Amino acid sequence: MPSWITHLVTVNKMGKEKEENEFIFANIMPDILEGYHIKDVSKVVKNYETHYPKRQMINGISIPLPNIQGFKQAYKDKMQNPIIRGYYCHLLTDYYWNRYTYQNYFENFDKEKNLVKVKLNNGKEEITNWDEAVRIKQRDFKNFTNYLNNTETIKIPIYSDKIEKYSEDLKEFDFTQNDIKSTIIFIQKMVQNNDEKEGNYQIFTREELFNQLEQSITFIKENSIKI
Numbered sequence: 001m002p003s004w005i006t007h008l009v010t011v012n013k014m015g016k017e018k019e020e021n022e023f024i025f026a027n028i029m030p031d032i033l034e035g036y037h038i039k040d041v042s043k044v045v046k047n048y049e050t051h052y053p054k055r056q057m058i059n060g061i062s063i064p065l066p067n068i069q070g071f072k073q074a075y076k077d078k079m080q081n082p083i084i085r086g087y088y089c090h091l092l093t094d095y096y097w098n099r100y101t102y103q104n105y106f107e108n109f110d111k112e113k114n115l116v117k118v119k120l121n122n123g124k125e126e127i128t129n130w131d132e133a134v135r136i137k138q139r140d141f142k143n144f145t146n147y148l149n150n151t152e153t154i155k156i157p158i159y160s161d162k163i164e165k166y167s168e169d170l171k172e173f174d175f176t177q178n179d180i181k182s183t184i185i186f187i188q189k190m191v192q193n194n195d196e197k198e199g200n201y202q203i204f205t206r207e208e209l210f211n212q213l214e215q216s217i218t219f220i221k222e223n224s225i226k227i
Contacts, residue, residue, distance in 0.1 A: 003145040019082040025157035026086025042176040060108030066091035083166035096216040
């Protein structure tokens with residue numbers, strides 16, 4: 001999945017949004033209750049609830065991608081709500097990045113042994129188990145995150161009562177005031193900690209990932225509901 005920094009840079013590059021602060025915060029919301037970043041969440045909610053996944057077969061691998069059409073249909077009458085719109089933007093971003101990665105670089109090799117073939121940026125291919133292949137992908141995403149955090153403008157949301165109020169329209173789960181405040185503090189520290197070095201890429205290149213960042217914004221705008 002794209003990092004929170006990637007999500008925040010994406011929001012900034014999209015341009016001004018109505019009730020922008022709430023929209024920015026909502027671009028992080030699907031990940032908050034999973035408990036990986038924010039440890040003291042009010043309750044832990046699994047990925048299959050927060051990201052509305054629907055499995056798709058890509059190069060012989062069953063990949064859970066956000067069901068963006070399902071979310072869009074469920075909340076089509078709520079898209080004027082900046083929290084719903086931002087949440088949807090997060091799902092579109094995740095969908096774009098993961099679909100692009102698995103379509104272009106991953107291929108099933110041996111389903112019984114859980115082995116996949118991964119294309120590397122040096123022109124070679126690596127046969128490895130699924131967990132290691134995902135780790136390689138995530139290391140590249142981490143390198144790109146470090147690059148973005150050191151070079152791009154990142155808008156940090158601030159606390160407002162509107163975030164909690166607008167979040168009431170999310171039917172599946174609730175975000176408490178503490179969840180919201182803890183997340184904002186975490187984001188502030190994460191953005192300030194911009195001294196991590198950009199390492200070597202194995203699958204992608206930095207230039208490719210930056211180009212895909214721009215392409216993901218086009219994808220988001222094409223799939224957003226006009227309000």
